[in-house]
Amino acid sequence: MIKNLKETDVKVKLIDETLDVSCNLADGSTFRLHFNLFKPIYVQDSNWSVTPSKLEIKLKKTDRKRWQSLEQIPEKINKRNSQTLNVSNSSLQRAQVTLTACQQQSPPPKPKHDWYQSDTHVIIVVHIRNLNTEGVKVEFTENHLYAECLCEDESLYKLSLALFKQINPAESDYSISTSKLEIRMRKANKGRWSNLEAMPMVVKNCPETPVVSCLKIESV
Numbered sequence: 001m002i003k004n005l006k007e008t009d010v011k012v013k014l015i016d017e018t019l020d021v022s023c024n025l026a027d028g029s030t031f032r033l034h035f036n037l038f039k040p041i042y043v044q045d046s047n048w049s050v051t052p053s054k055l056e057i058k059l060k061k062t063d064r065k066r067w068q069s070l071e072q073i074p075e076k077i078n079k080r081n082s083q084t085l086n087v088s089n090s091s092l093q094r095a096q097v098t099l100t101a102c103q104q105q106s107p108p109p110k111p112k113h114d115w116y117q118s119d120t121h122v123i124i125v126v127h128i129r130n131l132n133t134e135g136v137k138v139e140f141t142e143n144h145l146y147a148e149c150l151c152e153d154e155s156l157y158k159l160s161l162a163l164f165k166q167i168n169p170a171e172s173d174y175s176i177s178t179s180k181l182e183i184r185m186r187k188a189n190k191g192r193w194s195n196l197e198a199m200p201m202v203v204k205n206c207p208e209t210p211v212v213s214c215l216k217i218e219s220v
Contacts, residue, residue: 007050012057016040017072023055038067053194111149111157119190122167126159126181128152133176138183140169143198147174149181162198165189 004026013020017040021033037059045060061067113126128149135150143166147159163185171186187193 005050005052005055010048010050010055012048012055014041014043014046014059016043019057019059021055021057035070036072038069038072039063039065111151113159115196117193119192120187122163122185122187122193122196124159124183124185124196126157126183127179128157128181129179131176131178131181133178136174136176136181138174138181140167140172140185142166142169142188145183145185147181147183161196164193164195164198 005023009024011020011022017037019033019035019037023031025031040062042060042062046058048055048057050056111126111128113124115122115124117123124145126147126149128151130152132150135148135156137146137148139146143163145159145161145163145167149157151157166188168186168188172184174181174183176182
């Protein structure tokens, strides 16, 4: 979140596969972001908007496929590295030892969640590959959400949120597929939420680190 943000303080540059953002802050400093996007976008159909509290950027995808990440994933190195060492002993005997470093299998990606809303509902989507449908637990209270999922590597993913406003637990539910957990929470009162989680109480003035609060990617 960035307080007292003005449109004249923001510059957004979109190219087919890159996104550059800069914001002039009230203290005179500049906040910058750069993304090498996961896939190309339609620049002419993408846009951005500014409110006093956030910068929202909408990127139009060139296809309907789900992105694995916002940024490009570095190519995996499949070659094995070989290193030759010369070993000497006190009797001047020499031997040549070749060490081969075997590629380690990368762990499965950690689950991620995002959210969106209507006037009546808040929807949270947790993306988990090969989700174990029997290992899912979701609990609702008026001001809190708790969910846990059993991941592919048998680790337990937990999501605990103090909600921005009250919900109606009796009219909230969730659905499960092999790739995601979708949680639908019914708002106690209609209206837009400015945040998913409750804002912490400010005890003293502390320097804030600005972040992009909302980045939406839309399919064609």
